[in-house]
Amino acid sequence: MPIFRDFLTALRLALKANFAWMAAGVLLVVALATLLSAYFGGRQPATVALDVGFSTIRLLVPLLIVLLAQELLSREFDKRYYLNSLTYPRGRRGLLLGRFAALLAMLLGLLLALGLLQVVLVGFIGGVYPQATPVAMGQPYLIVTAFMALDLLVLAALATLLAVVASTPSFVLLGTFGFMLVARSYGAIVELLSRDAGLVGNAEGYRASLGVLGYLLPDLGALDLRMLALYGQPEFLPADWPWLLLSNLAYAFTLLALAVWALQRKRFA
Amino acid sequence: MPSHRYWPLLLALLGFAVFSAASQWRAHTPAPEVPVIEGRVVIAAPVLLVLFGGDRFLAASLETMRLAATGVDWGQADTGYLIRAQQVVAELNPCHEDNYYLANGLLTWGGADREGTEVLRRAMHCRFWDELPAFFYGFNQAFFNKDIAEASRALELAAQRATGNAAGFRKMAVMLQAETFADEKLALDYLIQQRDAASDPKLRGMLDKRVARLQGLVTLREAQRRFEAKNGALARLEQLVEAGLLPALPEDPLRLGYELREGRIILKKMKIAGMEDQS
Numbered sequence: 001m002p003i004f005r006d007f008l009t010a011l012r013l014a015l016k017a018n019f020a021w022m023a024a025g026v027l028l029v030v031a032l033a034t035l036l037s038a039y040f041g042g043r044q045p046a047t048v049a050l051d052v053g054f055s056t057i058r059l060l061v062p063l064l065i066v067l068l069a070q071e072l073l074s075r076e077f078d079k080r081y082y083l084n085s086l087t088y089p090r091g092r093r094g095l096l097l098g099r100f101a102a103l104l105a106m107l108l109g110l111l112l113a114l115g116l117l118q119v120v121l122v123g124f125i126g127g128v129y130p131q132a133t134p135v136a137m138g139q140p141y142l143i144v145t146a147f148m149a150l151d152l153l154v155l156a157a158l159a160t161l162l163a164v165v166a167s168t169p170s171f172v173l174l175g176t177f178g179f180m181l182v183a184r185s186y187g188a189i190v191e192l193l194s195r196d197a198g199l200v201g202n203a204e205g206y207r208a209s210l211g212v213l214g215y216l217l218p219d220l221g222a223l224d225l226r227m228l229a230l231y232g233q234p235e236f237l238p239a240d241w242p243w244l245l246l247s248n249l250a251y252a253f254t255l256l257a258l259a260v261w262a263l264q265r266k267r268f269a
Numbered sequence: 270m271p272s273h274r275y276w277p278l279l280l281a282l283l284g285f286a287v288f289s290a291a292s293q294w295r296a297h298t299p300a301p302e303v304p305v306i307e308g309r310v311v312i313a314a315p316v317l318l319v320l321f322g323g324d325r326f327l328a329a330s331l332e333t334m335r336l337a338a339t340g341v342d343w344g345q346a347d348t349g350y351l352i353r354a355q356q357v358v359a360e361l362n363p364c365h366e367d368n369y370y371l372a373n374g375l376l377t378w379g380g381a382d383r384e385g386t387e388v389l390r391r392a393m394h395c396r397f398w399d400e401l402p403a404f405f406y407g408f409n410q411a412f413f414n415k416d417i418a419e420a421s422r423a424l425e426l427a428a429q430r431a432t433g434n435a436a437g438f439r440k441m442a443v444m445l446q447a448e449t450f451a452d453e454k455l456a457l458d459y460l461i462q463q464r465d466a467a468s469d470p471k472l473r474g475m476l477d478k479r480v481a482r483l484q485g486l487v488t489l490r491e492a493q494r495r496f497e498a499k500n501g502a503l504a505r506l507e508q509l510v511e512a513g514l515l516p517a518l519p520e521d522p523l524r525l526g527y528e529l530r531e532g533r534i535i536l537k538k539m540k541i542a543g544m545e546d547q548s
Contacts, residue, residue, distance in 0.1 A: 040334040042469065044366045048330055055327035133366070133399065184323030192315045192360060221323055230326075231364060233398055 002090055006098025007105075009085075010072050014106060017071045022064055023110050030056045030114055031121060038125045046126035046135045047230050053118050054226050057111075058148065062180055065107065065156050066173045072099045073163035074172060082268060092263050100160050100256065107152055115145055136232030143237070144229045150248050151223040155180055157255035164262045183220040186213045218251045219244075311353040314360040329362035337371060341475060346375045352384045359388045363395035373405045374472065378460065378479040380525050380538050382413040393423065403427035404438060411445050412456055420445055453490055457483045478522040482536065485519030489527055489534045502532055 034053040041048030073096075076082055086092060119137050126134060155176060162175045193207045222244055227236040238244065312320065314328075321328040336354040340347050355376065358368045369392035376385030386409045392402040407423030410416045421442040428438035460483055464476035492514040493503055500512065506529055509515045521527065526537045 037330070037334070040330075040337065042337065042367045042472075043370055047366065051326050051330050055321075055324050055330070058324060059322055132401070133396075181319065181323055185318050188318055188323070188325050189315045192318065195360065221325075224324070224326070226326060227364065231396070231398075235397070 002094045003098045003101070006095050007102050010099040010102030011106070013072060014068060014102065017067075019068070019106060022067065023106075023113070026057075026060050026064060026110065027113060027117060029060060031117055034118065034121045035125075044131050044133070045129050046122050046131060047133070049125050050118065050122050050135050051226065051230055053122070054144070054148070054224075057114055058151070058224070061107070061110065061114075061152055062155050062176060064110070065103070065152065065159050066176050068103050068106065069156070069159035069163045069176075070169045070172055072103060073160065074166070074169035077266075077268070078169065092266075093260050096160070096164070096260055096263050100156070100259075103156055103160070104153070107156060108149065111145060111149055111152075115141070133231055136229050140228040140232060140234070144226050147223045147225050147244075150245065150252075151220050154183075154218055154220065154248055154252045154255070157252040157259070161255050161259040161262065164259050164266065179217070180220070182213070183217045184224075185221060186210050186217070187219040187221040218248050220248075223248065308353075309347070309350045311350065311357055314357050317357065317361065325361045329358050329365050329368070332358045332361070333365055333368050333371075337367060341375070341471060346379055346475060348376065348379050348381055351375055351379075352381050355388050356384065359391045363391035365392075366396075366399075368392070369396075369402050369405075373409075374463065374476060374479075377405075377409050377413070378476075378482075379523060380536070382409060382538070386410065386413070393426070398430060400427040400430040400432075400434070400438070403430060407438075407442075408456075408459075417445050453483065453487050457487055481522050482525075485521055486527060486534065486536060488515070488519050493534055503529065505529065506534070 030053055033056040034049045037052035038045040038049035076085065076095075085095060119141070122135060122137060158179055159172055159176045162172045163169075166172055166175070190207050190210050193203050193210075222238070225237065225241075228234070317328045317332070318325050321331070332354060336351060336358070340351045340354065351372075355368055355372045358365055359372075362368075369388055372385045372388035376382070376388070378385075386406060389402050389406040389409065392399075393406050396402055403423050404427040407420045407427060410423060411420035414420075424438045424442040424445070428435040428442075431438055457480070460476065460480050464473060464480055467473045467476055489506070489509070492509045496503055496509055496512055496514055500508075503509070506518060506527065510517060518527075521537075527534055528537045529535075
């Protein structure tokens with residue numbers, strides 16, 4: 001099982017790079033953001049706390065993904081560790097897939113810990129002030145988290161591809177965050193421009209050209225189904241969710257396949 | 270030539286001298302006229318979305334926190350700012366409960382009823398299970414807009430969503446259609462109820478002023494009824510004082526005042542540039 005051995009090596013590398021401390025930092029920031037924002041929600045403290053908690057997770061975990069991709073892949077090529085790790089009987093594909101699997105495993109573990117933390121904190125806040133519309137922390141919360149994990153999977157696949165093709169590690173950070181910003185916001189901007197036409201001249205043309213992005217980038221903003229958990233109404237699940245799931249999974253798969261292809265053809269100096 | 274070694278250092282010193290001299294001169298030139306700032310900055314919804322990393326919920330939550338925490342300084346609501354900020358939040362996340370609740374309390378009862386009602390309309394469509402925004406919207410349509418058809422439609426919606434008070438909403442819709450209804454008294458009752466339910470002392474103080482304003486309207490309309498029973502139609506508000514029905518015109522704590530329009534005393538609306546009442 002060469003992939004499994006790479007998987008274990010990657011886990012050890014990540015632990016050596018203080019992954020545990022970074023994860024603890026993310027947990028701490030999310031806990032603080034959740035608790036403090038509850039004070040600002042006059043009639044719905046639990047909803048606001050959950051809302052801000054989701055947003056914090058969606059901003060901080062991509063940063064962790066980038067750091068891990070830099071640690072597990074960019075560093076390997078930068079420091080010429082490949083002289084050792086890519087010696088003859090071991091394939092390049094195994095190295096990449098093993099490390100990607102390790103990245104994914106750490107991500108899911110972190111999401112699990114974050115989920116437990118949110119359930120406890122939001123349950124506590126909800127107990128202090130009973131709301132007219134309570135939050136739904138059961139199955140709807142699981143659905144929201146699953147779609148968030150899919151969003152993070154796409155970003156992790158992109159970070160892997162960039163770590164393989166880019167010549168400097170900082171491009172992984174810039175590329176992943178730039179992609180995240182565009183892919184998460186263009187769908188909502190198209191929708192807002194159709195209502196708020198006064199913002200730019202020729203809003204229709206602007207909207208059409210932004211809509212072209214839909215053929216190139218996945219609509220990560222549509223993966224944000226948090227209204228399901230915030231307001232506890234099952235009607236907020238969009239009718240096209242199987243297609244949303246399929247398109248994003250296919251996109252992540254494409255990026256990963258491209259990364260494997262790029263690594264097979266990479267010429268080490 | 271050992272002094273050659275110091276040239277770069279000398280050049281650096283020279284550069285720094287020029288830099289500090291230029292900054293000094295710059296500091297001495299008189300500052301340009303600062304344009305008068307009219308109202309606070311509210312960023313348009315699509316731009317705000319990008320600034321918050323493509324996360325419309327975070328943008329809406331933080332904007333609401335900002336307007337709730339800073340929009341009501343010195344016990345006086347900054348209505349011009351709140352109008353714009355609350356509409357931006359209503360575009361980003363129309364389901365936000367704090368936003369529509371504050372909009373109803375601060376905007377509709379603070380002289381900007383049309384803008385507050387617009388926020389409520391969006392909340393009513395987004396929160397398809399919640400009876401409160403539909404009730405507020407319907408009530409405002411009847412009280413401010415005199416659009417009884419729209420009001421009864423919204424109240425019927427509220428009745429369908431209601432868990433405990435469906436009969437009350439339906440009864441109100443019927444009473445509205447019969448036009449037998451002293452709306453200012455009902456408004457006063459429900460605003461007092463809202464004030465007493467408020468836990469935040471600041472919000473309570475603000476609602477208190479709106480209650481006082483509405484109480485003034487009730488007093489004026491009662492005096493008008495007594496005046497018109499004896500003397501015929503009222504032409505000016507001051508006639509009430511001259512006829513001895515009131516010791517003085519009631520004072521409005523929001524300093525907007527009351528006016529007589531088409532034979533009916535109403536709350537004076539806020540004048541917003543470019544949005545003058547066309548009716």
